[in-house]
Amino acid sequence: EVQLLESGGGLVQPGGSLRLSCAASGFTFSSYAMSWVRQAPGKGLEWVSTISGSGVDTYYADSVKGRFTISRDNSKNTLYLQMNSLRAEDTAVYFCARERYGAKSPWGQGTLVTVSS
Amino acid sequence: AIQMTQSPSSLSASVGDRVTITCRASQGIRNDLGWYQQKPGKAPKLLIYAAYNLQSGVPSRFSGSASGTDFTLTISSLQPEDFATYYCLQDYNYPQTFGQGTKVEIK
Numbered sequence: 469e470v471q472l473l474e475s476g477g478g479l480v481q482p483g484g485s486l487r488l489s490c491a492a493s494g495f496t497f498s499s500y501a502m503s504w505v506r507q508a509p510g511k512g513l514e515w516v517s518t519i520s521g522s523g524v525d526t527y528y529a530d531s532v533k534g535r536f537t538i539s540r541d542n543s544k545n546t547l548y549l550q551m552n553s554l555r556a557e558d559t560a561v562y563f564c565a566r567e568r569y570g571a572k573s574p575w576g577q578g579t580l581v582t583v584s585s
Numbered sequence: 586a587i588q589m590t591q592s593p594s595s596l597s598a599s600v601g602d603r604v605t606i607t608c609r610a611s612q613g614i615r616n617d618l619g620w621y622q623q624k625p626g627k628a629p630k631l632l633i634y635a636a637y638n639l640q641s642g643v644p645s646r647f648s649g650s651a652s653g654t655d656f657t658l659t660i661s662s663l664q665p666e667d668f669a670t671y672y673c674l675q676d677y678n679y680p681q682t683f684g685q686g687t688k689v690e691i692k
Binding site: 503505512513514515518527528529530563568569570571572573574575576577578 | 629630674680686
C-alpha cells in the first residue's frame with residue numbers, strides 16, 4: 469500500500485525555521501516527483517513546491533521562493549521541506565503528495581505549521 | 586501565472602441530483618488538469634487526471650470533460666458521501682495553480 473506520512477510541524481515564531489519530512493512507503497520513491505501543497509486555515513489549496521525523482525529539478529511558488537527549500541533523500545525514501553524566515557501567512561497544514569504526470573496521488577495526512585509569537 | 590477560475594464557489598444539491606463544476610483557465614493548458622475532492626479535516630483525493638481520466642477506485646458517476654480552456658467535473662447522481670469541497674488544479678506549467686474550490690452542500 470502506498471503511504472505518505474508527514475512530520476515536523478509545530479509552533480514557530482516569525483522569522484524562525486522548521487523542517488518538514490514526508491516518509492514514503494509502498495512504491496519506488498526515486499521514480500516519482502514529489503510535491504508540497506499547503507492549506508491555510510479555512511482557505512483553499514496552494515501549491516508550494518515540486519521536486520523531480522532524481523532531485524535535480526525543483527520548482528517553487530513565488531510566495532516561498534528564496535525562503536523554502538525542497539529536497540529528498542532517495543536512500544531514506546523521504547521528502548523534505550526546509551522553511552526559513554517564516555511568516556504568519558505561512559501558517560497552514562502542509563501536505564506532501566506523489567506526482568504522476570502532474571496529478572497528485574496519494575496525499576499524506578498533513579502536518580500543521582503555526583507561525584506566531 | 587495561469588489563473589484558474591472555478592465556479593460556482595458553493596452549491597446546494599440533493600441526493601440523486603446531477604452536479605457540474607467548472608474551471609476556466611486564463612490560457613491554454615492542453616488537458617493538463619486534475620480534479621480533487623476534499624472532506625473536512627482530510628487530505629485531498631484525486632478524482633480525475635488529464636481532464637478526462639478517472640482515477641482508479643473512483644466511482645464512475647464522476648466524469649471530466651474539456652472544451653478549449655473550460656473544464657468541467659460532473660457528478661451524474663450525487664451520493665451522500667459526495668458532499669465535500671472540490672478543486673481543480675492545472676499542472677501544465679509552474680507555478681501550478683488551483684481553482685478557488687466549490688463546496689457542495691446538502692439541500
